[in-house]
Amino acid sequence: MKQITKLSFVTIATAFLSACGNSDKESDVTELTVPEAQAQSAWYQDAQQNVELASERTVNHQPGAAKNVILFVGDGMGISTITAARILEGQMQGGSGEEHRLSFEKLPFSGLVKTYNTNQQTPDSAGTMTALMTGVKSKAGVLSVSEDVVRADCASSQGKELTTLAELAENSGKSTGIVTTARITHATPGAVYAKTPERNWEYSAPSGCKDIAAQLVEFAAGDGIDVAMGGGRRNFLPNNVTDIEGSSGKRTDGRNLVDEWKAKYPQGLYVQTQAEFDALSAGTSKVLGLFNSSHMQYEADRQNDIAGEPSLHEMTGKAIDLLSSNANGYFLMVEAGRIDHGHHAGSAYSALTDAVELSKAVKEAMEKTDPENTLIMVTADHSHVFTIAGYPTRGNPILGKVIGNDSSGQAESEPTLAGDDLPYTTVGYANGLGFADIGAATDADDRYGMPADAGRKDLSNIDTTQAGFHQEALVPLGSETHAAEDVAVFARGPGADLVTGTIEQNVLFHVMAHSAGLLP
Known part of the structure; x- marks a missing residue:
C-alpha cells in the first residue's frame, strides 16, 4: 500500500501556489503547527483515523461480484x-x-x-x-x-x-x-x-x-x-x-x-x-x-x-x-x-x-x-x-424529559419547562394519538398563558422512559403517520x-x- 505523507493544508497551499508561479503569494505563506492539546484531543485523533481508514477503502462493482x-x-x-x-x-x-x-x-x-x-x-x-x-x-x-x-x-x-x-x-x-x-x-x-x-x-x-x-x-x-x-x-x-x-x-x-x-x-x-x-x-x-x-x-x-x-x-x-x-x-x-x-x-x-x-x-x-x-x-x-427537539444536555436519556444546561454550560438539576410551565420530552410526534386538547384559546399569548390543567398533561411525576409511555403529538389522529x-x-x-x-x-x-x- 502506498505511504501517504501527511502535509498541513498550508504546506499543500504553498506547493500549489509555487507550481502556479505565484511567488508573491508564496512568500506570504507561513506554515502553521497544530497545538499539542489539539493534536492530543480524542476528537482530533478519532477524526484523523476515520479519514485514514476511508482513504484505504477499495471498491468492487463488477457485475456478479456479489455471491x-x-x-x-x-x-x-x-x-x-x-x-x-x-x-x-x-x-x-x-x-x-x-x-x-x-x-x-x-x-x-x-x-x-x-x-x-x-x-x-x-x-x-x-x-x-x-x-x-x-x-x-x-x-x-x-x-x-x-x-x-x-x-x-x-x-x-x-x-x-x-x-x-x-x-x-x-x-x-x-x-x-x-x-x-x-x-x-x-x-x-x-x-x-x-x-x-x-x-x-x-x-x-x-x-x-x-x-x-x-x-x-x-x-x-x-x-x-x-x-x-x-x-x-x-x-x-x-x-x-x-x-x-x-x-x-x-x-x-x-x-x-x-x-x-x-x-x-x-x-x-x-x-x-x-x-x-x-x-x-x-x-x-x-x-x-x-x-x-x-x-x-x-x-x-x-x-x-x-x-x-x-x-x-x-x-x-x-x-x-x-x-x-x-x-x-x-x-x-x-x-x-x-x-x-x-x-x-x-x-x-x-x-x-x-x-x-x-x-x-x-x-x-x-x-x-x-x-x-x-x-x-x-x-x-x-x-x-418523529422528532428530536429541545436542548437537552449531553447524555440526557433520549426517552426522558428535557434537562438543559445553565448559563455556564453545566447540566441543570430539573427538567426544562415549556411555555405552559410544564416539562416536555426530547422525542415526540407531529401527529397521532398523543394529542392533548389545549382548549379554545386562539391567541398565541393567551395559549401559552393558560393554566396547566387546560393544556398538556403534567409529566413531572411520570417516568417517560418506560415502555408504557406514549409521546405527545401536535395534531390529533387515530394513528401517527409516515x-x-x-x-x-x-x-x-x-x-x-x-x-x-x-x-x-x-x-x-x-x-x-x-x-x-x-x-x-
Whole structure:
C-alpha cells in the first residue's frame, strides 16, 4: 500500500501556489503547527483515523461480484429514528449515547434515498418496497405491479405484474429467504414474492387474483422461497382452525396453506415456537416459520409470547446458516417491521428498541458473512413524523424529559419547562394519538398563558422512559403517520460504493441486481 505523507493544508497551499508561479503569494505563506492539546484531543485523533481508514477503502462493482445479497429494511426507520436509536443503544451500554454508532452505521458507504410513490408525496410500504424489489416506482398500496393499475381493481392488474429480485435470484440458481417481525404477508415482505393491486388482500382476494399468503406457497420461480420466517399464521389457516396459541385462522376458502406447503415441500420443516426454531439445523432445505397469529411481538415484549418466538437477530443468523449451503449463493430480505408499528402507536420506546434489535441483526449478518462476496444493504422504506427537539444536555436519556444546561454550560438539576410551565420530552410526534386538547384559546399569548390543567398533561411525576409511555403529538389522529423526507442507506461489499449520493429508491434494486449479476 502506498505511504501517504501527511502535509498541513498550508504546506499543500504553498506547493500549489509555487507550481502556479505565484511567488508573491508564496512568500506570504507561513506554515502553521497544530497545538499539542489539539493534536492530543480524542476528537482530533478519532477524526484523523476515520479519514485514514476511508482513504484505504477499495471498491468492487463488477457485475456478479456479489455471491450473496442481504437487504435489511427498517420499516419506518427515518433519520431521526436512527439518531434516537443510536443514542438509546449507547445509553443502554452505559455511555452518554451521542458518540455511539449502530452496527450498520459502521458500514463504509452510505447515501440518501427518495421515497415518494408515483401517486403520493408521503409513501406507504407497499409502493416503496415495490421500488426496492422491482426497480421501478409504483403506487401506494400495490405490490410488485406497475403504476398504471387501479388500486384494489383486480382486472386492471392483469398483465401488469413486475419481475422481482427474488424471482431473478431463484432463476439464477440462488436460494432466497424472507425474515420479518411483521406478518409475512404484510406489505414489505409481501412485495418480495407477491403481485397484487391491493396490499390488504393477505388471506382473500377477488376472483381472478390470488391472495398474498397463497402466492407465497405457490411461488413458482426456481424451487420456491427457501426460508420464510415471521408472523401471520392466521392468513394461512381456515377460519375453523385454531392455532397452537388459541387464535383462529382467517381464510374463508377452506384452504389450509400450511398443509399445502408441507405437501409441496415434504423435506421441509414448519416451525411455530422458539423450541422448534432452535432445533433447526443447517441442512434443512426448506423452512416455513410462522411464530404468531398476527405480527410478532415487539422485541421489548417478546418474552410474553405464549409459545415463544425468536428475535430478529436470531432469525437472521439462522436464515444465513440455512441459505449458505447453496454454492450459488442467496438473496435474503430482513425486515424490522415493528419499528413502524411502534411509531404509528406513538410509542417511541417500542419503535426504538426494535431499531436497536435491527442493529443486532445487522451485526449478526456482518459477522457471518464475508465482505468480499456478500453485499449487505441497510435502508428503510419510509420515515415517520418523529422528532428530536429541545436542548437537552449531553447524555440526557433520549426517552426522558428535557434537562438543559445553565448559563455556564453545566447540566441543570430539573427538567426544562415549556411555555405552559410544564416539562416536555426530547422525542415526540407531529401527529397521532398523543394529542392533548389545549382548549379554545386562539391567541398565541393567551395559549401559552393558560393554566396547566387546560393544556398538556403534567409529566413531572411520570417516568417517560418506560415502555408504557406514549409521546405527545401536535395534531390529533387515530394513528401517527409516515413522513416524506429521505431515508438513509448503508452498504458493505461488492457494489456498496454505488449507493452514495441522493438517489431514487428504485435504484437500490439495480445496485443489488447488478452486484449479484442477475440482470442481462
